Every structure is written in C-alpha cells, then in structure tokens.
Amino acid sequence: MICLAAGALLIPLGAAEITLAWRHSVEKTLWEELWQESPDGLVLAEARVQGSGAGMDPPEGARLEGGFWRWRPKLPGLREVVMRRSGATADWRVCVANSCRAMAELVPAEADPVVLKPCP
Template sequence: MGAVACLAAGGMVVRLAAAFTLAWTHSVQKSEWQEDWRATPSGLVLEEVRVQGSGAGMEPPEGAVLRNGFYVARPALPPQTEVLLRRSGATADWRICMDGTCREMGTLLPPEADPVRLTLCE
C-alpha cells in the first residue's frame, strides 16, 4: 500500500488520499489559493500552487504563469514531514479536495480544532 496523508487534531486522525488539494480563500483579498499535494514515502510533496490574483500577501510564487485566471507554479520545496494548518474561526475554513469533491475541513474534524497537523499516516 502506498503513502497516504492524514489530518490530526484534538486526538482525532482522519485519513485522506495519496493525492489531494488544499484550498482556501484569503480573508481580505477574497482570492482563491489552491495547493496540490501528494503523499510519498519521502514525505508530503507540494506539486503545484494556483493563486487567483495577487495582493494582501497572496503574491504568486516566483516563475508562476497565468493560466485560466490563476497564477500556476511548481514550487521547489523538499518533501515535508508535517504541514501545520491554523484555523482562526474568523475566516472561512480550509477545503480538502479529493477525487473531484471538495469539503470544508470542519466536516472532517471539529471546527474548533486548532492547530491541525497534515502528515503521512502511520
């Protein structure tokens, strides 16, 4: 069986897929940010980033190309052992997209669970 990602918070662990998208909307700019991740034996690999517009801390990554209204880039980031996701409650929740379906993180973990750790499943 291949590597799979997990979300963990408040004593709960939720298994994701090997490939998934993290998405959120900037609270001020209202721009969409999407990241495609893949779980590998080496860690979590950020494969592609898509940013809708720029400004207020939402600048597209270096080398990004505008495609279908999004700046698209393939960041040179080494595999990550953990990604920490914070939830303030003052903004819309993270969205997790797998197999063409997106869900708010609050449907997977309690809405007040913060921080949330994204890791490889054990």
C-alpha cells in the same frame, strides 16, 4: 495515504494526493495547494492563486491558466503541514479526487491546529 490529525483524532483521507483550498483574508481570492505523499514526506506539487496582492504575488515563472496563477514551489518534502483555524476567515477546504469538503465536515469545528501528514 494522507491523513488529517486533530488532537487524538486521525482521519485518513483515502488518497495519496489532496488539494487544500482557502480564501485569502484580505484579497478574498482563492488559493489552492496540491499536496502529494512521497517517500520524502508531503510534497507541494503545485500552488495556485486567482490573483495577486497583499503578500500573495505569484513568483517568477508562474503561468496564468484557467484564471489561476500556477507554479511548482521548490520545497523539500515535509513531515507534516500545520494548519491554523482562527475563525476570522472561512475554513479550509480539503479536496480529494475533485470532491471538496469544508474541514469542519472532517474534524470538529473547534479543532486547532489541524495537521496534514502521511498516515502511519
């Protein structure tokens, strides 16, 4: 199971697969990442972006499906994913089983950073 950690809070998300979503601060396009728990840690199974520009061009091999450029990043499993919340952009969205919530519904709005990691 995957958890969010913010300071002393540990919030189980109730799933071994979640999607993080946010809007790019300049281009205002949607970016999504599908994270899965594995024996190697958290694995980025797919990245999706609705457009390109301002440092967010899809890599070679990305395919356009349903209005999103989609690809599978070649990254090793990670122990944790650290997310910063500047307040200059809309908050992260956390999606579990096609149900999305703003991160502020899960952890305090002032919590920064918030860490995505396998639950202990």
